[in-house]
Amino acid sequence: MxxxxxxxxxxxxxxxxxxxxxxxxxxxxxxxxxWDEHNSALYDRIREQPEYYLNRLETRLLQTHAADVIADCRARTLVELGAGTGDKALALLRHMPAPATYLPVDVSAGALDHLNHRLRQRSPHTRVRPVAADFTRPWPAALLDPGQRPLLVTFLGSTLGNLLPPERHDLLALLADSLRPGDGLLLGVPLLGDPxxxxxxxxxxxxxxxxxxxxxxxxxxxxxxxxxxxxxxxxxxxxxxxxxxxxxxxxxxxxxxxxxxxxxxxxxxxxxxxxxxxxxxxxRFTPGRLDDELSAHGFETVRHLPDPSGRYLLLLARLPR
Ligand SMILES: C[S@@+](CC[C@H](N)C(=O)[O-])C[C@H]1O[C@@H](n2cnc3c(N)ncnc32)[C@H](O)[C@@H]1O
Known part of the structure; x- marks a missing residue:
């Protein structure tokens, strides 16, 4: 344990x-x-429940658009905030030039142990470097100098929506400070809809x-x-x-x-x-307001990738060169 x-x-x-x-x-x-090891494992099962439509939509969007996302940002290194199982990273890593470096960040040390084991089997050419850290705090050295640029930071699983607006503002400010021009940011967010x-x-x-x-x-x-x-x-x-x-x-x-x-x-x-x-x-988000918030922190929106039912959005942004 x-x-x-x-x-x-x-x-x-x-x-x-x-x-x-x-x-x-x-x-x-x-x-x-x-979040501890028990709740990380429970969340993996929650994601599969029929009522939890968010995970299905996001996974489908990633499978459909991963190649375009990587082509747009030419990422060599992937940093995933709140990585959980890390299985969503596989869709992106598949399109990155090998050997890619993957730094999953999570507060749940148990989740990171499982992720490390699984990713090494399922993506043997990827250099996996787990980082046990709180993504709301200043980045540790391992993240500030993570490897080849450009970097793509992903924040998936609707986790941006778990932060209150002031916390979201602080996180975007931290990201803008920690990334370099040309680095990308991929957000997975649920959209406003039927209550x-x-x-x-x-x-x-x-x-x-x-x-x-x-x-x-x-x-x-x-x-x-x-x-x-x-x-x-x-x-x-x-x-x-x-x-x-x-x-x-x-x-x-x-x-x-x-x-x-x-x-x-x-x-x-x-x-x-x-x-x-x-x-x-x-x-729940609306795409235009999220663009405005990103822009206020110095990011430019590269692509909106909404699901056809309008319930979920992948948004690719980057820090301009
Ligand atoms: C909603 S889950 C999403 C997991 C995964 N990204 C997915 O799409 O299935 C949120 C994840 O963020 C992690 N987490 C929560 N707060 C965190 C924090 N402050 N710093 C780092 N990780 C955090 C949790 O342990 C959990 O794995």
Whole structure:
């Protein structure tokens, strides 16, 4: 079993982030704390559920357009933020001149171990260099000097939509600072559509989403010493029209108090029955506004690659030379 990401990352920082999140109204969990080896494996199964249309659309778009994307950006090195299984990279690596270098970045050390093993078998000519890091923090040396340019950075799996607007702004600023002219950025984002369909993606009949979010509480109890009662919370999904996003969280089934260890201030956080502890947001995008945001950070849009039903978009951008 791999070390937990919380221990690697630093327990003090994780506790500070958790405490700050719980003090907000509504209270929320930091996104990066949701991921350990168990939840990475669970997410692989969630991606295959019939309700989770996002992954199917993105995978199909990648299979259709990978050759054009690589031809456009002439990438020699691929960096994937929040890589998960890394299987989406295979579609792109196939069209890159061998030997290509692939740097999957993830906070889940367990996911990176599996990815490394699988990619070495399925793409033996690729130089795979896993990087266990938080993509919201300044890039470590391994990423700043990753190999031959141009670089293509991919951010797939709708993960951009899991960042709140200020966090998305910070990430784009970090990318603009870390990339060089000519480097590319490929985003996979879900588009705004029918609220009922967008919400249903997070309510699978098999109950895997609920298991994923309840396991987050287990991660916090195990790694940070909280005492969340998993039986006292239930899966909760809603559409927030103001933020154009699905909100996924855990609804308190009773009034309760949860201990959050802290130095020097261990404290108890109160939840009232019906209150929702928000665990993730899943923002929906419109292509024009995303172009504008990218442009504000110095990127130019090279291509929009939408799926024919208008529910998903691959967007290729680059830093102009
Ligand atoms: C929604 S999944 C997408 C996985 C994969 N890209 C796909 O398309 O299936 C998000 C991934 O980002 C990783 N992740 C979440 N927050 C992160 C962070 N702050 N830094 C690095 N990786 C992160 C998770 O461990 C997970 O593998």
């Amino acid at each position: 791999s070390a937990s990401p919380l221990r690697q990352d630093g327990r003090a920082q994780a506790l500070a982030d958790l405490t700050a999140g719980l003090r907000r109204r509504p209270p929320r969990l930091p996104y990066r704390l949701l 009922a369909l967008m919400v249903s993606a997070y309510q699978d009949a098999a109950g895997l989403m609920e298991a994923f979010y309840l396991h987050c509480l287990r991660i916090l109890n195990r790694d940070l010493g909280t005492d969340f009662d998993l039986d006292a919370f239930a899966h909760h999904v809603s559409w927030a029209p103001g933020g154009q996003r699905v909100e996924i969280g855990l609804r308190a089934l009773t009034d309760q108090r949860v201990t959050v260890p802290g130095h020097p201030d261990p404290h108890r956080v109160a939840f009232v029955q019906g209150e929702v502890l928000r665990a993730a947001v899943a923002i």
